[in-house]
Amino acid sequence: MTGSVIDKYEVLQKLGEGATATVYRGRHVSIGKDVAIKVLHPHLSASTRYRERFNREARAVGRLSHDNIVSILDYSGQNADECYIVTELVDGCTLLKLIEDGGALPSEFVAALGIELASALAFAHTAGVIHRDIKPENVMVRRDGVVKLMDFGVARVLDEGHITLDGSLLGSPAYMSPQQAMDETLDGRSDLFSLGTVLFHCVTGTVPFSGTNASIILRNIIDNQRAEVLELRPQAAPALAAVIDRLLQTRAEDRYPDATAVMAALTEVLVESGLTPTHPRINLRAWLVNPKEVESELDAHLRTDLLARGKARLESGDTVGALQLFNRLLAIDEDHVEVLALIQALHAPVRRRPRVGIVGLLSGLLLLAGGLLIWGFYPRDAPIVALPAITTVAPAAPVKPLEKPIPATLPAGTERPTPPAEPVSVPGLTSRVPTERGTPRSLPGLAAAAVPIAQPASVILAWKNAGGKSVDIYLDGSPFGAFRKGPHADWIGTEKNPISVPAGRHRLELRNDAAEPFVEEFTVAAGEVRRIAVQMVGRSATCLVNARLPPTCTLTVGGIPYATIAKINYQFNCPEDASTEASFDCGPDRQFTVTIKPQGAGRDTIVPELLPDGMFP
16 A cells, blocks of 8 residues: 555555554655554455444544644545544654563653653543553554544454454454453443553562463452552552552452543652653653763652652651662662661661569568568667678570561561570670779670671462462572472461571572573561562463464454464464363354363463364365
8 A cells, every 4th residue: 555645635654563554654745744554454444334334433433632642634434435534643652662671661661651641541531432442552652752542442442342344353452441351341440440550560570460371360350350560660650659549450440440540540640759740850751861961860860769758657656658668769779878877777676664563662662661670679779780791683684686576567466576685795895894004894784785686587478379289499590499289278468477598689590391490589687577569471382273274264362352374373372271262153053162281381382283084174
């Protein structure tokens, strides 16, 4: 089509192709303005019903005039030979490419980007339009930093039970809401869930819900099987993590009521960090134009801001909030001396003041009364008798520290014990005062300085998905043990059997032949209990379609339709469930179903191994 003319637009080059349409760069013949032309695939344009629906939606979406929405400039009309829409051409890249090229984005810029996307959604929802296909590929970032949401209405036009005419799943399963996955009635809160997945992807560099095929991804979305933002990205802002967590709630009622409330929450994330969307130097626009310089300025700002806010929370008694901020600062600067000292002080043993109990008080009163009684009856002219010298009783031997770490939680009403410190002599340190001649002399009764022995930290693994029956655990590069599934289990890393590590920086690595390695780097303080969510992603097994089948056969796996086997290149990811059925439709009297039996992670499986007798020559 390149070089041809569609109506009044010259087609200059192909920009991309999706399941529903092909996008071209075009130019208006009369005025010379460059535009984007989205041409629907011929099999969709051939349907009268789809043309009617597309006509209605093009008119509705054409009225969405907003700074953060790609504008629709023209439409082919219902009776044109080719069905297309013309939109403004955004000079920039997709958000997906931005993530793929640069990795996870800084929290403050993710919040600013989210504000613009939420603003676009608030405008559209007020106009009665639901997007239904929010994903990084549908977010354009212009060179000057303006964020644009595109493809409004197209998903709704082509939505037919989530399946397009070519048999492929509409949209990206990883960004669908639970309501979409369960085919329920949708409202604007479905778009808010998808926005949450996009923000999660931006700040962590990975999607919250994953799997080897669409059915597993959708099941994880419905069951809310995902890691937490701060587990994957400790340097993320806790306030942003909280916003994303609320957006990703399974029940629509548990999310924000509308996109305007999301804008307010994300704005508060920036305000808490001492920034605003319009900060003169540290803002989304400036970062997109000059990322290195602005990130350096943001880093310097956060070092000062996080320390100040952490100290303020400590003074107010909010220890948990202070530790969240300090953890983020340590993720930026793991050797921050002042923060490490503050965290260490939180775990230092507390000296309790001696309390005089009731029994002690009564004993003192009895002794006083007895003394007065003796004094009253003692003869006044009795000789004074010298009493023997009173000797000082030596203090009892110090109590050893507790052998087992104090559990993170105790039963209600139980007082947490404080492990006393064992005195340790420090070489070269003496207790002395100067005499008149300046020579040191020992002070009687003064013991050597006492240095408390630091408690180890405890690591508990929260297994969301072990990826197999056995996982080998490596700590700081050395084998540590293994996690085994089974009935006899005192599994390593559980509440009953935590991993004990010294205070400091550590690297945890979990390996399994059936899954991708799981790696987590973390910093812990003495006595800290750190919980790490583990969700290992299984290695996919490839199912190869029998090469003797005609290329026009269509495939359905686990109830989910695929395209023709030629279009999927005669292969697909094998499902994890060995009892999953695959159905082939190769024309009249040529339908059959087989059970897929994967050979294991990373191993190819031919489906079906044998073709039905007499069905194919």
